[in-house]
Amino acid sequence: xxxxxxxxCAFGARTRCLPADGGRVTGFVGCPPEEELAxxxxxxxxxxxxxxxGAPARGESLLPRTTCRIIHRLLDNALHLKPDEILIDxxxxxxxxARGLADLxxxxxxxxxxxxxxxxxxxxxxxxxDSDLPVLRKxxxxxxxxxxxxxxxxxxxxxxxxxxxxxxxxxxxxxxxxPDGTQILGWTRCLENxxxxxxxxxxxxxxxxxxxxxxxxxxxxxxIAQRLARKHDGLYVDADGxxxxxxxxxxxxxxxxxxxxxxxxEGSGAAHSGPRGSFRVRGALPAPHAPGSRxxxxxxxxx
Amino acid sequence: MALLGDFGTTWTKLLDTGTGERRVLPTREAxxxxxxxxxxxxxxxxxxxxVNELIALAEGGRxxxxxxxxxxxxxxxxxxxxxxxxxxxxxxxDWTTTCGSLTGFTLxxxxxxxxxxxxxxxxxxxxxxxxxxxxxxxxxxxLVSQGVSEEEAVARFARxxxxxxxxxxxxxxxxxxxxxxxxxxxxxxSFPQQVEVIPLGRFVLVEGLLAELRKP
Numbered sequence: 001x002x003x004x005x006x007x008x009c010a011f012g013a014r015t016r017c018l019p020a021d022g023g024r025v026t027g028f029v030g031c032p033p034e035e036e037l038a039x040x041x042x043x044x045x046x047x048x049x050x051x052x053x054g055a056p057a058r059g060e061s062l063l064p065r066t067t068c069r070i071i072h073r074l075l076d077n078a079l080h081l082k083p084d085e086i087l088i089d090x091x092x093x094x095x096x097x098a099r100g101l102a103d104l105x106x107x108x109x110x111x112x113x114x115x116x117x118x119x120x121x122x123x124x125x126x127x128x129x130d131s132d133l134p135v136l137r138k139x140x141x142x143x144x145x146x147x148x149x150x151x152x153x154x155x156x157x158x159x160x161x162x163x164x165x166x167x168x169x170x171x172x173x174x175x176x177x178x179p180d181g182t183q184i185l186g187w188t189r190c191l192e193n194x195x196x197x198x199x200x201x202x203x204x205x206x207x208x209x210x211x212x213x214x215x216x217x218x219x220x221x222x223x224i225a226q227r228l229a230r231k232h233d234g235l236y237v238d239a240d241g242x243x244x245x246x247x248x249x250x251x252x253x254x255x256x257x258x259x260x261x262x263x264x265x266e267g268s269g270a271a272h273s274g275p276r277g278s279f280r281v282r283g284a285l286p287a288p289h290a291p292g293s294r295x296x297x298x299x300x301x302x303x
Numbered sequence: 304m305a306l307l308g309d310f311g312t313t314w315t316k317l318l319d320t321g322t323g324e325r326r327v328l329p330t331r332e333a334x335x336x337x338x339x340x341x342x343x344x345x346x347x348x349x350x351x352x353x354v355n356e357l358i359a360l361a362e363g364g365r366x367x368x369x370x371x372x373x374x375x376x377x378x379x380x381x382x383x384x385x386x387x388x389x390x391x392x393x394x395x396x397d398w399t400t401t402c403g404s405l406t407g408f409t410l411x412x413x414x415x416x417x418x419x420x421x422x423x424x425x426x427x428x429x430x431x432x433x434x435x436x437x438x439x440x441x442x443x444x445x446l447v448s449q450g451v452s453e454e455e456a457v458a459r460f461a462r463x464x465x466x467x468x469x470x471x472x473x474x475x476x477x478x479x480x481x482x483x484x485x486x487x488x489x490x491x492x493s494f495p496q497q498v499e500v501i502p503l504g505r506f507v508l509v510e511g512l513l514a515e516l517r518k519p
Contacts, residue, residue: 244400245344245355245400246357246382246384246398246399246400248355249355249356249357249358249398250357250396250397250398252355252357252358253355253357253358253361253386253393253396254393254396256358257361257388257391257392257393258393
């Protein structure tokens with residue numbers, strides 16, 4: 001059985017299960033322009049940033065040791081999946097590592113690598129980031145939206161007790177440490193807004209809200225995250241793949257001493273699930289947007 | 304009445320809230336114990352309710368230190384962590400299990416191996432770079448092979464740990480110390496001379512659990 005047929009979705013949200021129909025497989029990296037994604041939604045679209053079941057770790061021998069876990073994952077996924085083409089956003093919203101990886105993948109796989117630059121500034125809104133859902137659910141919905149955009153009916157969290165800033169983490173268990181309705185900031189917010197190169201939006205953090213600024217270890221965004229944490233009296237953490245006990249402890253302690261109580265009880269195990277989606281998520285996917293009803297608010301409506 | 308435990312990597316600290324009895328025993332001998340609330344590396348297997356070490360350290364500090372602001376450093380067998388609080392507000396914290404790892408454990412191991420009495424060894428003004436316990440030990444054995452006395456080599460090792468720990472917390476002129484190293488006189492005297500170190504003993508994290516006990 002080929003790797004393409006064996007590939008299965010991990011979180012369900014971002015990586016679509018691949019049917020064995022021999023259809024064209026497009027792997028994408030980052031947040032390519034919507035028109036490029038839309039033109040390929042009849043392919044088997046696979047988000048290579050996301051965890052892909054069964055992809056062996058081969059990056060260790062091909063990448064410098066100081067390469068972030070997401071770049072490792074992209075390489076591992078691409079080598080395992082062997083897509084027919086790779087669509088990459090290598091604009092301002094992506095890093096030099098990803099641009100270098102595109103060249104490497106071209107060398108290794110001999111497939112077309114379509115280089116795009118997503119400079120979109122027309123915000124699609126951030127209703128998921130600002131909703132009252134659990135954080136993990138929010139991230140899943142944002143990532144799923146890249147594959148299958150669909151209108152959602154969401155309730156806005158009127159007073160988020162905390163916020164998390166950063167890119168989607170390699171280890172989703174970080175999201176279980178936060179209370180429901182925690183606001184999502186940083187590049188993940190840009191991702192929902194479909195403006196991955198929107199520096200102003202990425203830098204935005206509300207004053208006074210206890211915020212954890214997260215970056216992958218070895219990611220250049222660590223500098224930004226650390227500076228923002230200082231500026232906003234927040235907490236900076238980084239993780240190389242799986243979240244370590246000290247990082248979990250720091251987040252828990254930060255939230256607690258800022259008066260943020262979480263739904264889980266310490267010791268219940270709810271916040272200590274593994275890195276690969278063994279999560280307890282409450283609620284189901286919000287119902288699709290009904291025709292004729294009010295669409296989800298855009299970011300501008302929420303100030 | 305409840306049994307509270309700090310189940311560390313090598314040592315377990317227990318408090319029986321009914322009798323007030325405090326005990327320290329090797330963690331390997333605490334395998335059968337079940338506490339009401341636990342902290343430490345092995346807490347998850349030893350109690351239905353556990354509190355992470357940073358929270359236990361901060362809460363313990365709040366109970367034991369009457370000053371409005373303080374820096375509290377915990378040097379354990381396997382890691383180094385600290386909290387900085389002011390008026391109950393957490394201003395800073397960190398916890399490292401990589402750089403600085405195994406330092407306390409290594410110092411204890413070396414003491415036993417060389418049969419040293421840490422109460423009588425004079426601190427050294429020199430230090431070895433103790434990135435972690437294992438790398439520091441390599442440096443120490445090198446010194447011994449060059450003819451440096453075992454006492455002096457270990458004193459340099461202890462100073463290396465102390466300097467690293469002091470840098471880790473931002474080199475304050477004064478701080479409180481928690482953990483088994485409070486009982487190591489050589490280590491306590493290995494910090495820079497002008498720095499005031501206030502040892503609080505091995506039960507700071509367990510004290511922090513007392514704060515948890517009062518929560519519903």
